[in-house]
Amino acid sequence: MNVLIAEELDRLHQLITWEMPAVPSPGSVAGEACVWCHLPPGDTAVDLVVGMPRRGCADCYTTRLAWLVSWYDWHDHVRACVSCQQARTCHVGRGRRALHERTVALASQRPLRCVSCHQLALASQLVLPVLWEGTSSDHLGYGHTLCMVRRATTR
Ligand SMILES: [Zn+2]
Ligand SMILES: [Zn+2]
Numbered sequence: 001m002n003v004l005i006a007e008e009l010d011r012l013h014q015l016i017t018w019e020m021p022a023v024p025s026p027g028s029v030a031g032e033a034c035v036w037c038h039l040p041p042g043d044t045a046v047d048l049v050v051g052m053p054r055r056g057c058a059d060c061y062t063t064r065l066a067w068l069v070s071w072y073d074w075h076d077h078v079r080a081c082v083s084c085q086q087a088r089t090c091h092v093g094r095g096r097r098a099l100h101e102r103t104v105a106l107a108s109q110r111p112l113r114c115v116s117c118h119q120l121a122l123a124s125q126l127v128l129p130v131l132w133e134g135t136s137s138d139h140l141g142y143g144h145t146l147c148m149v150r151r152a153t154t155r
């Protein structure tokens with residue numbers, strides 16, 4: 001395996017483990033149940049924490065991986081795309097958002113909500129992926145494009 005890919009998977013793995021429930025069920029503490037769906041994790045389970053019997057089943061793990069990867073794909077596009085940044089129509093950006101939104105419910109994530117006005121991002125509204133720095137880790141968030149443009153110009 002390519003070194004860069006291994007590093008990238010390692011980083012994504014770290015991000016996924018931050019998505020573990022704060023209060024694990026008794027079975028998942030012993031590694032006998034998936035931390036997310038509480039079913040037996042099976043032969044293809046993924047060990048989540050080094051030195052601790054915390055495991056995720058392959059289904060839960062891959063849906064979370066798809067959620068993260070699709071967010072970063074969308075974010076990478078928007079960072080380089082003036083149309084997306086300036087609230088103009090962009091079919092690529094719209095496609096990346098649609099792909100990401102399909103993973104949200106599967107990965108048990110909350111619906112997209114704007115980091116600026118705290119309202120839900122509706123399908124009819126333009127939205128951007130927004131990375132904001134937390135105290136212990138970065139968080140993947142979203143912002144209405146118009147809210148983010150307003151923020152940038154009043155700063
Ligand atoms: Zn599971
Ligand atoms: Zn774009």
Ligand SMILES: [Zn+2]
Nearest residue numbers: 114117144147
């Ligand atoms: Zn907003």
